[in-house]
Amino acid sequence: QITLKESGPTLVKPTQTLTLTCSFSGFSISTSGVGVGWIRQSPGKALEWLALIYWDNDKRYSPSLKTRLTITKDTSKNQVVLTMTNMDPVDTATYSCAHTRRYFRGSGWAYYFDYWGQGSLVTVAS
Amino acid sequence: EIVLTQSPGTLSLSPGERATLSCRASQSVNNNYLAWYQQKPGQAPRLLIYDASSRATGIPDRFSGSGSGTYFTLTISRLEPEDFAVYYCQQFGNSPLWTFGQGTKVEIK
Numbered sequence: 451q452i453t454l455k456e457s458g459p460t461l462v463k464p465t466q467t468l469t470l471t472c473s474f475s476g477f478s479i480s481t482s483g484v485g486v487g488w489i490r491q492s493p494g495k496a497l498e499w500l501a502l503i504y505w506d507n508d509k510r511y512s513p514s515l516k517t518r519l520t521i522t523k524d525t526s527k528n529q530v531v532l533t534m535t536n537m538d539p540v541d542t543a544t545y546s547c548a549h550t551r552r553y554f555r556g557s558g559w560a561y562y563f564d565y566w567g568q569g570s571l572v573t574v575a576s
Numbered sequence: 577e578i579v580l581t582q583s584p585g586t587l588s589l590s591p592g593e594r595a596t597l598s599c600r601a602s603q604s605v606n607n608n609y610l611a612w613y614q615q616k617p618g619q620a621p622r623l624l625i626y627d628a629s630s631r632a633t634g635i636p637d638r639f640s641g642s643g644s645g646t647y648f649t650l651t652i653s654r655l656e657p658e659d660f661a662v663y664y665c666q667q668f669g670n671s672p673l674w675t676f677g678q679g680t681k682v683e684i685k
Contacts, residue, residue: 487674497621497664499674512672513577546620555627560609560668564632566620 452476454486454547456570462537463576470570472530472547479523479530480505483552485561486530488521490543491569498543502550502561503530537574544569578603578670580677582663588685595652597680599665604645606669612641612650615679616661624663625650652682660684 458470472486479486487502501521502510511519520533530547548563579602589595599610608628613621623632625641628648638653652659665677 489674489676496678497666497676499672499676502673510673514672548620553626553630555607558607560607560627561674562611562623562626562666562668563613563621563674564623566622568620 452565454567468534485550488532492543582677586681597650599648601646605667609668611666613664
């Protein structure tokens with residue numbers, strides 16, 4: 451059974467750096483084709499993908515936030531960590547991590563988020 | 577940058593009715609790599625449909641997806657009480673790699 455859980459501060463001040471940890475079980479991030487991503491949802495707004503790290507340590511970032519994000523993994527601890535610098539009140543959101551794997555079709559494949567954590571609400575305020 | 581626009585914003589229906597949700601992309605979705613998710617209040621999103629028309633594990637067959645290119649639909653053939661929720665479409669492969677629509681709320685009429 452795959453489970454994921456986010457942890458981190460609930461309140462950060464503007465300009466500070468946010469560090470969130472995703473702790474997971476039921477899979478290994480060293481398994482070929484597996485990845486863990488971060489998605490956020492601001493109050494009343496759509497889901498926004500932020501970053502993803504693959505089993506081979508390949509990393510992908512949202513172009514609009516790339517300069518502020520860093521994603522890393524600790525395979526031995528079953529954890530993925532996201533850091534976001536220079537936090538602003540507009541970054542107030544629920545931050546979720548999610549599992550992904552290759553979904554094969556013919557000679558190609560895609561990645562979809564098939565297991566999600568419950569999310570962690572982060573408020574940015576002074 | 578690809579943008580997904582969902583319509584309608586809110587769909588008011590009764591249990592037993594058919595629901596049809598739309599997702600329109602600003603450019604062609606790469607290989608029709610499109611998914612649908614269901615989210616209930618206080619819960620994480622749940623993957624329903626992937627590759628535009630394939631049901632995820634454990635998803636009832638009243639949920640079906642169709643479409644290609646820039647226009648996709650999610651159909652719920654007969655709404656059950658547990659189906660009232662917010663539904664999101666999501667594409668993979670264009671830039672940004674993963675993009676979500678703004679959601680359609682299916683509410684009880």
